[in-house]
Amino acid sequence: MRVLVIGSGSIGRRHSENLAALGAVPKLLSWREAGLAGAEAAMAEAEAVVIATATDIRLPLIAAAAARGLPLYIEKPLAFSPEEVEEINLVAAPVAGRSMLGYMMRYHPALRALAEADLSDLFQFALTIGHDVTQWRANWRFSESYAARGQGGGVLLDLCHELDMAACLFPGLELTGVEALGHPAFPGVDFASRISLRRGALVGDVSMDYLTPGLHRRAHLRGAERMHDFDFAAQAYRVTDAAGGRMLDLPLERNAMFLDAMRDFLALAAGRAPSETPLLPRLDRVMDSARLVAKAWAARRFVGEITKEIP
Incomplete structure (x- = not known):
């Protein structure tokens, strides 16, 4: 399958390499060099499209691909404004059932274990992620990246x-x-954000930051019957109930999530059945999540400023 990958940054290159490893024929296109006209011209030779550009320029690309009947793999987040989420939902509708949103954490075995667990007794949860943004990659400057933009940048979208x-x-x-x-x-x-959520008697927070000196990624779920304390960075997953505590063995190689997601996308794009994961991020099934991300971004209330030097 010929797959056009628009966006030649680190994530676009990863997708291109994984597509080749899975037997597809990727074409990696630099958005900065090609622009919309070049991207639309390249779509004429493609059977599917991966969009790995900055968030604020995706709508016309999605519309152009969908108008040609090309299935899409769109990097997360879908959009940063609630209005644009709805526009994308409308224009992508013809191919949404064969398209995916890049929520690769849905392929993480620890998240799948939580999704299969009995969480009916839960009353509180906290999900956190963060790392010093100046230490992310060699020869990379935050100030020159998409994340530094007032429209479409920031940690809430980056680590959504x-x-x-x-x-x-x-x-x-x-x-x-x-x-x-x-x-x-x-x-x-935003360099650190805390999102407060609730559903009936369940309350929780999702927090992300660009500041902490070491990578942290954790999930703490509190219930009357059991607790889940998951450290994704250390791959240490503890469940505690009336019988005591036990560790779950859920090994992971990070690129495996990207490969599994791209394998499912290629299947959808070709009209074949994808994997049977109940968390499959098919585009027509993830709109509630995309809306929540955009709604949270629009609802940010800046309560202070950090002083850390950010190059």
Whole structure:
């Protein structure tokens, strides 16, 4: 299958390499060099399209691909404004059943274990992720990246997998507030955000930051019958109930999630059955999550500023 990958940054290159490893024929296209006209011209030779550009320029690309009947793999988040989420939902409808949104954490064995667990007794949850953004990659500057943009940038969008994870585990969550920390050099960009959520008697937070010196990624679920304390970074997963505590063995090689997701996309694009994962991020099935992310971004309330130097 010939797959056009639009966006030649690190994630676009990863997708292109994984597509080749899975037997597809990728064409990696630089958005900065090609622009919309070049991307549309390249679609004429494609059977599917991967969109790995900055969030704020995706709508015309999605519309152009969908108009040609080309299935789409769209990097997360879908969009940062609630209005654009609805526009994409409308224009992508003809191919949504064969398209996917890049929520690769849905392929994580620990999230799948939580999705299969009995969480009916839960009353509280907390999902957290963070790492010093200046240490992410060699020869990379935050100030020159998409993440530094006031429109479509910031940590809430960049690390929104945890918000999608909450939406997977607890459908129907209601957003009750978002507190964010900004930076004087980057107006409108959140460097740490805490999203408060609830569903009936269940309350929880999703937090993300660009600041902590070491990577942290954890899920803490509290219930009257059992507790789940999952450390995704350390791959240490503990469940505690009346019988005591036990560790779950859920090994993972990170790129396996990307490969599994792309394998499912190729199957959908070719009209074949994908894997049987109940968390399959098919585009027509993830709109509630995409809406929650955009709604949270729009609801940010900046309550302070950080002083860390960000190059």
